[in-house]
Amino acid sequence: MIVKERQVPLRLLKLAALQRRLPEGHTKLQGVAADLARSSAGYRGEESVDHYLKFLPCDAYLILHDLRLPGTHGFFQMDTLILCSSTLIVLEVKNIAGEVYFENSFEQMIRSSERGQEVFQNPLLQAERQAWQLREWLKRNEYRDVPVEFLVVLANERSLVRADTKLERVIRSASLPGRIERMNVGRHLSAEELLGLSRQLVESDQPADVDVLQRFLIKRGDLLTGVHCPACAGLPMQYRWRSWHCLRCGWKSKDAHVAAIHDYGLLWSSQVKNAQIRTFLQLDCDQLTRRLLADMKLPYEGERKSRVYFIDKFEKV
Ligand SMILES: [Zn+2]
The missing domain is CATH 3.40.91 (Restriction Endonuclease)
Structure with missing residues (x-):
């Protein structure tokens, strides 16, 4: 068993x-x-x-x-x-x-x-x-x-x-x-x-949580932001008309941001505010970011601008 x-x-x-x-x-x-x-x-x-x-x-x-x-x-x-x-x-x-x-x-x-x-x-x-x-x-x-x-x-x-x-x-x-x-x-x-x-x-049991950036001496500022294309891995996709669009291969996706937010949880922080995710996803609208986060049904604490979302690092996307 x-x-x-x-x-x-x-x-x-x-x-x-x-x-x-x-x-x-x-x-x-x-x-x-x-x-x-x-x-x-x-x-x-x-x-x-x-x-x-x-x-x-x-x-x-x-x-x-x-x-x-x-x-x-x-x-x-x-x-x-x-x-x-x-x-x-x-x-x-x-x-x-x-x-x-x-x-x-x-x-x-x-x-x-x-x-x-x-x-x-x-x-x-x-x-x-x-x-x-x-x-x-x-x-x-x-x-x-x-x-x-x-x-x-x-x-x-x-x-x-x-x-x-x-x-x-x-x-x-x-x-x-x-x-x-x-x-x-x-x-x-x-x-x-x-x-x-x-x-x-x-x-x-206490699973290890190593800081891979520190291990390789990589600065967070070196990392690429944006949403990857699920079809060709192109970066960044652009959001328009309720979908992410890949400028490289033309692929459209409704939920390509989920993988990006998971990356944020793994490499930046598993606790995140709306404004941080907006910058990371390269979006210019607070309301849209809030809607995308709400659709993911992430647990959160606090209201409005001080609301903190919790990203599950293990969750498969
Ligand atoms: Zn693509």
């Missing part, structure tokens, strides 16, 4: 918005695009692993996706955590294309592709550290002696994997259901305790 569903990570949404809002030729565009590509591949890998977890009997396993808990040295994040009566299993998912070589003597993972060789930290170390932090979290929350296991799951079925030693805890996603079933031996937690623990884990 899935207790916590996987959501598109906020970081990924922010990077995609940032890429859309950087002008062509901006010095940071390449770095943002590379980070976005890496994060998207990671997310796609996690999603593909979720498919195999569906083969587990749903009454015996509780599954929590993308959990970020307070640890003794800052937060720690787990791609997936599986709870069953015998143990807790931390999954660290890697979606890496090309040839992957685990060199355990130096605790590193080397990826070879047409772009050459890249060295990464051994994901086993990462997963081991997460398992250790989870054990500490459990102790602090009065769950003593609950075993915690970990696995590194390789989501890319076409990658070629080699290693200098036998890797017990590195597996392909297709082997995941069988492996988890074999790990579920013995009984440490009752069904009631499992449910209670899963609830406590979900309550303790």
Whole structure:
């Protein structure tokens, strides 16, 4: 049973918005695009692993996706955590294309592709550290002696994997259901305790909200305002006769501003006043902006010019 569903990570949404809002030729565009590509591949890998977890009997396993808990040295994040009566299993998912070589003597993972060789930290170390932090979290929350296991799951079925030693805890996603079933031996937690623990884990989850502009040292003033065309991504569309018009491809849209307002929430602020959105959408009429915002049914506080609207950063548009 899935207790916590996987959501598109906020970081990924922010990077995609940032890429859309950087002008062509901006010095940071390449770095943002590379980070976005890496994060998207990671997310796609996690999603593909979720498919195999569906083969587990749903009454015996509780599954929590993308959990970020307070640890003794800052937060720690787990791609997936599986709870069953015998143990807790931390999954660290890697979606890496090309040839992957685990060199355990130096605790590193080397990826070879047409772009050459890249060295990464051994994901086993990462997963081991997460398992250790989870054990500490459990102790602090009065769950003593609950075993915690970990696995590194390789989501890319076409990658070629080699290693200098036998890797017990590195597996392909297709082997995941069988492996988890074999790990579920013995009984440490009752069904009631499992449910209670899963609830406590979900309550303790604190999703990361990174400032991507600060991370790339990009000034807000560098970002493009306006409404993108949903057909050709042209910017800005113009509003006339109750529709947005694309000057590049001729596309018309009634609601192209919704995606732009979502970008505003991701990169500027999730709390916004009418005048700020009017400038951002490049509109010249307060009344029209108010109507567009009212149609979106955003929650708000206050009246008239001091009214503040709240944009849900996670909302899909
Ligand atoms: Zn267009």
